Amino acid sequence: MPGPMTLGEKILARAAGLKYVSPGDVILAKLDLCLGNDITAPLAIQAFCQNGGKEVFDRKRVVLVPDHFTPNKDIKSAEQAKILRDFAREQKLLYYWDQGEVGVEHALLPEQGVVVPGDLVIGADSHTCTYGALGAFATGVGSTDLGAAMLTGKAWFKVPATIKLVFNGKLPADVTAKDLILTAIGRLGVEGANYKALEITGPVIDRLSMEGRLTMCNMAIEAGAKTGIVPPDKTTRAYVEKRAQRKPRYYISDPGAEYERVEEFDVRGMEPVVAKPHLPSNVAPVSELRDVLLDQAIIGSCTNGRIEDLREAARLFKGKKVSPRVRTIIIPATPTVWRQAMKEGLMDIFMAAGCIVSPPTCGPCLGGHMGILAKGEKAVATTNRNFVGRMGHTESEVYLASAAVAAASAIKGRLALPREVRGANWKQGVKK
Amino acid sequence: MIITGAIYKFGDDVNTDEIIPARYLNTSDPKELAAHVMEDADPQFPARVKGGDIIFAGKNFGCGSSREHAPLAIKAAGVACVVAESFARIFYRNALNIGLTIMESPEAAAEAQTGHAFKVDTAAGQITNETLNRTYSAKPIPPFMQELIAAGGLMEYVRKGLMK
Numbered sequence: 001m002p003g004p005m006t007l008g009e010k011i012l013a014r015a016a017g018l019k020y021v022s023p024g025d026v027i028l029a030k031l032d033l034c035l036g037n038d039i040t041a042p043l044a045i046q047a048f049c050q051n052g053g054k055e056v057f058d059r060k061r062v063v064l065v066p067d068h069f070t071p072n073k074d075i076k077s078a079e080q081a082k083i084l085r086d087f088a089r090e091q092k093l094l095y096y097w098d099q100g101e102v103g104v105e106h107a108l109l110p111e112q113g114v115v116v117p118g119d120l121v122i123g124a125d126s127h128t129c130t131y132g133a134l135g136a137f138a139t140g141v142g143s144t145d146l147g148a149a150m151l152t153g154k155a156w157f158k159v160p161a162t163i164k165l166v167f168n169g170k171l172p173a174d175v176t177a178k179d180l181i182l183t184a185i186g187r188l189g190v191e192g193a194n195y196k197a198l199e200i201t202g203p204v205i206d207r208l209s210m211e212g213r214l215t216m217c218n219m220a221i222e223a224g225a226k227t228g229i230v231p232p233d234k235t236t237r238a239y240v241e242k243r244a245q246r247k248p249r250y251y252i253s254d255p256g257a258e259y260e261r262v263e264e265f266d267v268r269g270m271e272p273v274v275a276k277p278h279l280p281s282n283v284a285p286v287s288e289l290r291d292v293l294l295d296q297a298i299i300g301s302c303t304n305g306r307i308e309d310l311r312e313a314a315r316l317f318k319g320k321k322v323s324p325r326v327r328t329i330i331i332p333a334t335p336t337v338w339r340q341a342m343k344e345g346l347m348d349i350f351m352a353a354g355c356i357v358s359p360p361t362c363g364p365c366l367g368g369h370m371g372i373l374a375k376g377e378k379a380v381a382t383t384n385r386n387f388v389g390r391m392g393h394t395e396s397e398v399y400l401a402s403a404a405v406a407a408a409s410a411i412k413g414r415l416a417l418p419r420e421v422r423g424a425n426w427k428q429g430v431k432k
Numbered sequence: 433m434i435i436t437g438a439i440y441k442f443g444d445d446v447n448t449d450e451i452i453p454a455r456y457l458n459t460s461d462p463k464e465l466a467a468h469v470m471e472d473a474d475p476q477f478p479a480r481v482k483g484g485d486i487i488f489a490g491k492n493f494g495c496g497s498s499r500e501h502a503p504l505a506i507k508a509a510g511v512a513c514v515v516a517e518s519f520a521r522i523f524y525r526n527a528l529n530i531g532l533t534i535m536e537s538p539e540a541a542a543e544a545q546t547g548h549a550f551k552v553d554t555a556a557g558q559i560t561n562e563t564l565n566r567t568y569s570a571k572p573i574p575p576f577m578q579e580l581i582a583a584g585g586l587m588e589y590v591r592k593g594l595m596k
Binding site for chain 1: 449
C-alpha cells in the first residue's frame with residue numbers, strides 16, 4: 001500500500017509509471033503536452049533538428065503558440081514566428097494557432113480544452129504553471145527541455161515538496177483572485193517557494209471561478225514555485241466538460257498527504273493591493289498609494305485577460321472617461337474573449353471611455369510592443385511581473401493590480417480603489 | 433577546469449529581464465544576445481566582461497521568465513562561471529542543460545566583492561577567495577544532474593539514448 005500523496009505527486013507518479021513518489025525523487029515522466037511560443041520555440045526547434053529530430057513524438061501533444069511578439073512587431077520577430085509556422089505545418093501539429101485565431105497561450109489552452117485535469121505539462125514559458133488551476137501538474141522549462149520533449153515525449157522532474165495555501169473567510173467587495181495571489185507572494189517572497197509546489201485551497205478557493213483560479217496559479221512562479229495547483233471540484237468539471245479535447249483525470253490529495261508547511265490567509269477585512277516596483281512580492285494596499293500618478297494602464301495578459309477581467313473593468317469604465325494622462329490599453333487574451341466582450345457590449349464601453357483595444361498578444365507585459373513605457377513613466381498593469389525595465393525603459397515603473405484596480409486607476413489618473421469611481425447606485429458590500 | 437577571471441558582483445533576485453531584456457528576444461543568436469547581457473542590471477557590463485570572467489550574485493539568481501536566452505547570453509559573453517547564494521529553479525535547469533557552469537555557495541557569494549581575486553576549481557567544486565584567503569565548497573550537484581553534465585548536456589543525453 002503506497003503512502004498518501006498530494007494531487008501533484010499523484011500526477012507525477014502516474015506519468016512516471018510509479019505507484020508512489022515523494023519529494024526529492026528524480027523521475028523520468030511521460031508528458032501529456034509540451035508547448036512553446038515565438039520566443040522560446042525557435043531554440044527548441046533548433047535543438048530538435050540538430051539532434052536528428054525528424055518527427056515530433058506526437059503531433060497532438062506538441063503545441064506551438066506565437067503570442068509574444070505577434071502580430072509580428074519587427075522583421076526579426078517575424079522571422080522567429082515564421083520558424084514556428086513552418087515547423088507546425090511541416091509536422092502537421094494539431095494545436096497551432098495563427099492570424100486571427102491566436103491568443104495568449106495560457107488563456108488559450110485551457111479555454112480550448114487542450115490542457116485537461118490530471119495532465120503533466122511542460123511549457124517553455126514560465127507561466128505554464130497557470131494550468132494547475134485545472135488540477136494539472138504544469139511547469140515552465142527552457143527551450144532545450146522542450147526540444148528534448150518534442151523528440152522523446154518525456155522530461156525529468158525532481159518531485160517538489162508542497163506548500164499548502166489555505167484561504168479562509170469570505171472575499172470582501174473588490175478583493176479579487178489577483179489580490180489573493182499578490183498577498184500570498186508578498187508573504188512567501190519571490191524565492192519563498194523556489195523548487196516547491198503550491199497547493200491552493202480553502203473555502204475562498206472553493207467559491208472562486210475558474211478564471212480566478214487561473215489568475216492565482218499563473219503567478220505561482222512569482223514566488224519561485226514549480227507549479228501552483230488547485231484541487232479539481234464541481235467548478236473544474238463544469239469548466240472542463242464542455243471543452244476537453246481529451247479525457248480528464250481528476251486527482252485530489254490524500255488525507256494525510258505531507259506538506260512542507262501550511263500557510264493560512266484570513267481574507268476578512270482584506271483590501272485591494274498592488275505589487276510596487278520592482279518585485280511582485282513588494283505588496284502594499286492601494287489605499288496607501290493613492291498619490292502615485294500614472295501614465296499607462298494595461299488590462300490583459302495570461303494573468304488577467306479573460307472575460308471576467310474585462311467585465312470587471314467595463315463595470316467601472318461604463319459612462320466614464322479615462323484620465324487624459326493615462327494611455328489605457330485593453331488586451332483581450334484570446335479571440336474568443338474578444339468576441340464575447342464585443343457581444344456583451346464591453347468594447348463599446350471601452351472605446352467610449354477612451355481606451356485602446358488591442359488584438360490578443362503578450363505585447364507590453366514583457367516590454368515587447370503595444371504599450372512600451374518611456375523613461376520615468378509609470379503604469380498600472382494586470383500583468384504578472386514588475387521587474388526593472390519589464391515594460392520598457394529601465395527607469396519606468398510597473399504596479400501590478402487586478403482589473404478593477406487598473407480600471408479605477410485609469411479613470412482617476414493615479415492608483416485608485418474601485419469604490420472611488422463607482423456611481424451612487426453602488427451598494428457597499430455588494431459585488432456585482 | 434580552473435577559473436581565475438575577474439569577478440562582477442550583483443545583488444539578490446537578478447531576474448531574466450535584467451540578464452537579457454525582452455526587447456532583444458526577437459533573436460536567438462547567442463552573439464547578439466551576448467552584446468546585451470546583464471545590460472539592465474549594469475549597462476557597462478557587456479562592454480567590460482571578458483572571456484573567463486565570473487559572475488557573483490545573491491539569492492534567487494535568474495528568477496522570472498523561462499527564457500533560455502538568459503544563460504545562453506551569459507555563456508556566449510564568455511563568462512566562465514556564475515556563483516550565487518541560490519538560483520531560481522528554471523535558470524538552474526536551463527544553465528545545466530546548455531552547459532553553463534553554475535555554483536551555489538551562499539558564503540562565497542555573500543563575501544565576494546568586486547576586485548577580489550578568485551580561483552574556482554569546477555571539478556572539485558571549490559571556490560577560493562584569494563584576497564580574503566578563504567576557500568568555500570559549492571553545494572553538490574544532484575547525481576542525476578551530474579549524469580546530464582557528464583553526457584554533455586540534455587540533448588547529448590537524449591542523443592545517447594539515456595532518456596529512458
